[in-house]
Amino acid sequence: MEKISVLIADDHKLIRETWSFILNNDPRFTVVAECGDSEQAVEMAKNKKPQIVLMDINMLPISGFEATEKIRKVSPASRIIGISMHSQPAYAKKMLQIGARGYVTKNSSKEEMINAIMEVHGGNKYICDEIKNNISELVLEENKDVPNVNALTEREIQIINLIKEGQSSKEIATSLNISLKTVEVHRHNILKKLKLKNSASLVNFINNVATSM
Structure with a gap:
């Protein structure tokens, strides 16, 4: 079975190393690149053509939103999952509108992140439970x-x-x-x-x- 190739773009080294360790120790995945620079992430996506990109939306020198738009152009087959500490539905909405296929907060569990990768790789969209619950509250309020x-x-x-x-x-x-x-x-x-x-x-x-x- 061919492994799912993953690019991790996050400006926190510990987070990158943790996810690299977790994914590389799962026979379904292989981390082909990781970086803490958003422009470097675009270049890596262009060269490596990963199947999945885990993109932190709070990046420098350009935001994860801008990097996502650029990756969509240089590696259109790559499916992007937005990663963020923000649980406001507006951030998830913006990521999906510019072409990301999923959104997971940093409060999500390891199991939910892996589920997100599998769902997005399978052609589906994925929104983590924390965002869904917040959307539910907003809908009921509205x-x-x-x-x-x-x-x-x-x-x-x-x-x-x-x-x-x-x-x-x-x-x-x-x-x-x-x-x-x-x-x-x-x-x-x-x-x-x-x-x-x-x-x-x-x-x-x-x-x-x-x-x-």
């Missing part, structure tokens, strides 16, 4: 006067959060110590209040908001 959102009960919000975590109805029943039938009734009411057609629409709600950016 729609606080909409009756169908405002009508959700505390229990229904609990169930939405558990569904978002990937729990099945049976698992939710166990988590909340209620019957499976009660969970199904709540799910039906949630769909009705949010005017969604099915459970898949509910599960994908946050993802759809994120990827529509």
